[in-house]
Amino acid sequence: MSILTWARTHSPWLIHFNAGACNACDIEVVAILTPRFDVERFGALLKGSPRHADVMVVSGSVSRKIRDRLKRIYEQMPDPKFVVAVGSCAISGGVFQDCYNVMEGVDKIIPVDAYIPGCPPKPEAILDGVVKLLMSAGY
Amino acid sequence: MERDGGKTLSEREFIIPIGPQHPALKEPESFLFTVDGEVVVDVEPRIGYNHRGIEKAMESRNYIQNLYITERVCGICSNAHQTAYTGAVEEVGSIEIPERAKYIRVFMQELERIHSHLLWLGVAAHEIGFDTMFYYVWRDREVVMDLLEEVSGNRCNYAMATVGGVRRDLPRDKYPKWHKMLDKLAERTNYYIKVASTEKTILERAVGVGYLGKEDMIRLSGSGPNARSSGVPCDIRKLTPYLIYDEIPFKHIYVDNGDVLGQVLVRTLEVIEAVKICKWVLDKIPEGEIAVKFNPMQRLPEGEAVYLVEAQRGELIHYTISDGRNMPYRHKIRAPTLGNIPSLVERLKGGYIADIPITIAGIDPCFSCTDRMAFYDEGKDKTWTWTDVELSKYRKEWYSR
Numbered sequence: 001m002s003i004l005t006w007a008r009t010h011s012p013w014l015i016h017f018n019a020g021a022c023n024a025c026d027i028e029v030v031a032i033l034t035p036r037f038d039v040e041r042f043g044a045l046l047k048g049s050p051r052h053a054d055v056m057v058v059s060g061s062v063s064r065k066i067r068d069r070l071k072r073i074y075e076q077m078p079d080p081k082f083v084v085a086v087g088s089c090a091i092s093g094g095v096f097q098d099c100y101n102v103m104e105g106v107d108k109i110i111p112v113d114a115y116i117p118g119c120p121p122k123p124e125a126i127l128d129g130v131v132k133l134l135m136s137a138g139y
Numbered sequence: 140m141e142r143d144g145g146k147t148l149s150e151r152e153f154i155i156p157i158g159p160q161h162p163a164l165k166e167p168e169s170f171l172f173t174v175d176g177e178v179v180v181d182v183e184p185r186i187g188y189n190h191r192g193i194e195k196a197m198e199s200r201n202y203i204q205n206l207y208i209t210e211r212v213c214g215i216c217s218n219a220h221q222t223a224y225t226g227a228v229e230e231v232g233s234i235e236i237p238e239r240a241k242y243i244r245v246f247m248q249e250l251e252r253i254h255s256h257l258l259w260l261g262v263a264a265h266e267i268g269f270d271t272m273f274y275y276v277w278r279d280r281e282v283v284m285d286l287l288e289e290v291s292g293n294r295c296n297y298a299m300a301t302v303g304g305v306r307r308d309l310p311r312d313k314y315p316k317w318h319k320m321l322d323k324l325a326e327r328t329n330y331y332i333k334v335a336s337t338e339k340t341i342l343e344r345a346v347g348v349g350y351l352g353k354e355d356m357i358r359l360s361g362s363g364p365n366a367r368s369s370g371v372p373c374d375i376r377k378l379t380p381y382l383i384y385d386e387i388p389f390k391h392i393y394v395d396n397g398d399v400l401g402q403v404l405v406r407t408l409e410v411i412e413a414v415k416i417c418k419w420v421l422d423k424i425p426e427g428e429i430a431v432k433f434n435p436m437q438r439l440p441e442g443e444a445v446y447l448v449e450a451q452r453g454e455l456i457h458y459t460i461s462d463g464r465n466m467p468y469r470h471k472i473r474a475p476t477l478g479n480i481p482s483l484v485e486r487l488k489g490g491y492i493a494d495i496p497i498t499i500a501g502i503d504p505c506f507s508c509t510d511r512m513a514f515y516d517e518g519k520d521k522t523w524t525w526t527d528v529e530l531s532k533y534r535k536e537w538y539s540r
Contacts, residue, residue: 017160018167020189023505024214024295026166027258031284034261034277050160066159066167066188073160095208099192120214120295 001138008054008080009139011043012130015053015077019070019106021060024120025087029057032130037123042131050076055133057126058112061089061096062103074110082113082133086126091115151175157495159188166504174492182487184480197470202228202302203435205467209457212472213505214295215258218244218251219450220472221300223457226381227470228302230444231461236431240304241382242424247290247299248448249413249420253324254283255451256364256406256413259503260331263403266497267344272334279327286320289313304430314421325414332407335400345400349486349498352397361482363453363475364409365502367393368401375449389416399501406503438465450475452503476505 018026032039033046047053050073062070074083085106088094093104106112113136116129131139158169167188173181193212197205209224210217222244229236257280264272284294291297291307299305335341351359356369366373370393376384377391392408394401443460453475462468479502486498 018189020167020191022211022214022217022296023166024211024217027215027295031277031281034281035274036278036281060189061191063188063190065190069159069167069188095211096191096193096196099196101190101192119211122294 005138009134009137011045012054012082012134013045013047013052014039014055014057014130015047015050015073016057016059017070017073019058019060019066019090020063020102021087021089025059025089028120028123028126029059029086031123032126037127039127039130042134044130050074051078053077054080055082055084055130057084057086058090058106059086059120061093061099062106062109063101064103065101067103067109070106070109080137082137083110084114084116084129084133085112086116086129087121088117088119091117094119149175152180155492158185168504170495170499172487172492172495177491177493179487179490179492179495182484184484186480194470194472197467199466201435201465202437202439202467203433205470206298206301209472210296210298213474215255215505216251216450216452216455217296218247218299219448219455220457221298222248222382223446223448223450223455224459224470225300225302226446226448227444227457227459228439228467230446231442231459232302232437232439234303234431234433236304237428238383238425239308239427240429242420243305243307243309243429244300245382245384245387246309246417246420246424247287247297247305249416250283250287250290251297252413252451253410253417254280254287255503256410257283257324257328259406259451259500260403263399263497263500264341266500267341269340269344272331272341276331279324282320282324282327286317289317301430301433303433304428306430308429309421309424317421318418321414321417325411328407328410328414332404332411335403335407341403342400344494344497345403346396346398348399348494349490349501350398351482351486353395355485356397356482359482359485360478361453361502362478363450363503364402364405365453365479365482368405369397370395373454375447375454379447381446381448387416387419399497402501402503436465438463452476452505453479474505476502479504 016029085091090106093102096102097104114129114133116126118125152173152175155172155174159167169185171183172179209220212220257276261273261276288294291299351369353370356366356371362373372391372393374391389412392405394404439461441461441463445458448455455475456473458471459467460469483502
């Protein structure tokens with residue numbers, strides 16, 4: 001493992017983007033930062049700016065109005081970058097499939113590296129998804 | 140400089156756009172702040188980023204399928220939305236639900252209130268930069284999340300209420316354990332009330348921040364803890380009791396502070412009351428059926444109904460019209476945050492830029508509930524928002540054609 005990969009995979013900084021979610025996934029994403037689940041033991045930190053982040057955690061069924069913003073935020077992230085789609089809505093639109101204002105999935109807009117199913121997924125599942133992503137990146 | 144609303148700026152003022160992706164905001168919404176130095180002069184909220192087309196979708200799904208979609212209007216107040224939806228549908232169909240189901244619905248509603256208010260307390264502590272308290276509160280919140288998971292099988296989106304009753308029973312042998320968990324929550328919340336009203340770190344950032352008086356609050360039609368923190372007694376559970384709230388002894392909480400501290404106090408004191416209500420329900424719950432049968436293909440008679448629920452953020456209104464089919468002709472949801480936005484704008488004016496996050500977080504905004512309307516031009520592939528001036532102009536043009 002090169003020193004670059006080692007450094008990157010041991011301090012993945014996250015950015016959380018709500019692309020029209022119902023908040024359930026969002027509170028579970030915040031919950032993984034808190035003492036019981038504590039994502040910081042994998043070196044992950046939640047960051048405010050996309051320019052500081054390596055992993056984008058997207059929740060929600062991507063409404064048409066947020067679509068361009070999602071693309072812009074993704075483009076602002078430095079390479080190498082990863083996207084984690086959290087929840088059924090981010091994967092396929094979930095219960096909002098066939099709604100006129102919904103894009104039905106994050107992967108229609110930007111490439112996605114990990115999918116975490118559930119409505120909402122439990123914090124343990126989100127942690128598992130993040131760790132699996134890090135493993136595939138050479139943790 | 141010309142703005143959307145047609146206002147012009149003086150030379151000293153300039154505009155800061157915040158959102159839709161911003162570290163201070165957990166949800167996609169956007170605000171245009173006009174600032175003069177450090178002081179906020181004007182605020183223009185822009186909502187609609189979270190519009191999914193729920194009301195339209197409900198018109199093509201039957202009453203049972205709609206349960207799942209109303210629940211996902213908002214993941215934090217999912218049970219409040221379901222209670223309001225099922226209440227409205229049952230009123231149209233004259234369905235009488237069993238007594239035990241009413242108790243279980245109240246139990247879920249109050250557990251959800253505890254979870255939501257503790258979540259808010261943590262987020263508010265985070266917004267004023269007191270991250271230690273954020274971690275403490277969220278650690279203690281896991282107790283109520285465990286309780287919710289034990290009752291319903293899921294941490295958010297519980298799927299408890301159904302048309303005609305509830306889906307799952309509360310097993311009697313678990314009550315002693317749940318009493319203990321509720322006691323723990325009350326004990327910790329009492330500790331946070333003490334911390335919030337004595338700790339200097341919090342008082343410095345909470346007292347006098349985002350102040351709005353009682354008259355202004357009534358004029359701007361705020362609701363929920365936002366209005367009750369300005370001394371307006373407006374709890375729907377007391378004013379127009381639904382389910383069994385008229386039988387339950389609980390205090391009508393409101394304080395006169397009008398600032399962020401008032402909002403902290405109202406919400407934490409409500410957690411204590413909610414714990415009391417939960418314990419009362421566990422003591423008094425009658426035996427019996429939990430649901431009457433409702434067939435997904437069942438048609439409801441023609442009619443309309445309004446159902447009001449005191450959600451965690453305020454007054455939640457569901458209005459349904461049935462035209463005799465097995466799906467609603469129209470279902471309108473009015474979420475509490477929409478009513479709270481005018482008072483939020485007033486709270487922000489005259490404050491400092493640094494106080495923006497806590498003032499916005501102070502009303503516990505929920506934009507996934509609120510975004511019921513957006514404009515989208517399919518041909519040109521563009522979206523936009525309108526101010527009320529533009530909207531009334533459009534209305535005039537439309538009707539003069």
